[in-house]
Amino acid sequence: MVNDAGQLYTMEGIAAGLIMILTAYIVVSTTSIYTTGDTHIPDMQLEQLGSDVLAMMDTPDSNGGENQLVEFVQNNSSTEFAETFLRYCNAKTDGTRDNLHMSASVTYRENSEIKERPLVAVAPDETWTGRESAVRVTRWVQLDENASRRDDPYGPRARAVLVEVLLWRA
Amino acid sequence: MLSLDLLAGFTIFLLALIMVVSMVPGLLAGLESSSIDYDAVAYRTGVILVEDPGWPVYPPWESYNEDQKEEIIRMGLAISRDTPNILLSTKVEKFFNRTFFDDDDYRNKAIFGDIPYSYNFSLNISNPDGTYELKQTGSPMPPGYGYIRRVVKIKEPGVAEIDESFKDQYTISDPPGDEGSSTARNFTVRLDFSHLLDPAINPIYQIDPRTEPVNVTITDFGGYLNGTYENATLANVTFWKAGRDFPPVSLPWLSFSEEKPDSYTLYLDGDSHNLTPNTSVNSSISLVLKPAAISLFPLDQNSILDIRFNFDDDPPRTNITGTHLYDYNATNVTHLDLKTAVLEVAIW
């Protein structure tokens, strides 16, 4: 090489060009909106798990058998609901338990009003800070018309109610 | 000097870059955690296993043997595509069969990744008696694996158990009438497809012989024997297609003299036999007809399939007769309750 001064200019130009392209790329990509990515995955996993559990509680074990979810909602049995839900939710294949917590409510319609009735309250020993990343899963439940069902809080007519479960990892 | 200018400028640029990056979360998401991709693959694999019946459907992939393994496209465990989270026990058994499937099969037929992911599938079934049954395949999990957990229920195929309580119903009245003059005795189990596949029945509880094995078990066979005989001879088991408008026609069978555990199993007093045993039996007869065999018959959704057990002794040693309906009557076919189970998929 006799004189490589020109080549150095070229290199400098390339470097400057790359830096400009990089800057432009970053500026452009900042305009596309991304929300916090990492929290989506645990949310997605929790939501899927919660939906599965509600669906399985809504599936009788035999044809015409007892539907756990309907029974729990109909009889307003919050302890059994929480116990069954968490038993399904926290079960892992290696036999250990996961650490998920839940609260639940039932939404129903009374004439033109939508009312909400708590089904499972947050247990008092759990300090619910409100900072937990909770997900909400829902399931429709249909209650049959049954005039003899007097302890039913939702009245005697046939109705569809929405069970909403708030699920979070402690 | 250029180096100084450049370095100063580049430093400023880098500082600005770091600020921009830190201000825009998600722009370079995952630069430090590649587990995000694993979670997505685990989710996808979980959906395939739990919400999909696999491919091919008829005959179902789990009925394929070693020679046909390449024809299995996708291993899904669900009963049908309309019943997510309800798995069929025969699919589960086949899926966790490590002598049948190897690493590449799981990667190509369940995970569908571009790169050879490592995996660990585990399923913990809780039995009604409180015990647990763990099924697992794959390697031990390192830290940082992608993960999904699904709650499922497992359906067991029904069993038509014919015990002594049916004795009066399925015995020729004594003294024998016209039938008594012949030495042949036959007992029929009838599958009416139009009744079994009635769409009004929830697919979760449906008996579908096209996807699940048909199990006919005669226990207490001794109770059906005549007088002092200690056994009777089961000549053969034949299959008939009956119609509403025409008499039953015999169905061809590839081979009656060869045992085919992929298509059927026949146990007489606990010993395995082919379909023409000509062997004496005194306590139990158990026939399991698998979907691979059903798929060989020219049957449609309105067909009636008769399974006929033919006994032949001179003089007759058993007076068993009649037609047992394989249907939704809980007395005729025993259905086990669905079992709850937890499926975990780990990918890395």
Place this chain on the structure above:
Amino acid sequence: MARLNEEGQWIVLMGLLVAVALFFLALIVNQSALVGQTTSEAVLEFPKNDIRDLRSAIFDYIDAECNEEVEQDIIAISLERKNAVVSFSVGGPQDVQGHKMHPVSIHYNNGVTAYNETTHY
């Protein structure tokens, strides 16, 4: 500027080029990570479980002989709690392959996802 004492600048420039190249390679490698992120976003965004649940609720409603109050319940609560506009209609039984079935049409729209289905139950 580039004429004086430029031996060290080669090294600096080459280092810069290599660093930039590495940066881009890292970006490409991590495209898969972004795919994972967008997948989980898409999963959360797409109301698969809601739609399935709605379908089964409508089939339950048909089993319970199409009580009008139940229909109102489903529509009103969907709008209030799930921000979804739901409408459905069930026709009289028709003969489908020898079985009596109801034609059902379902419409669901939560502003992001619209779902329409016509089926038989």
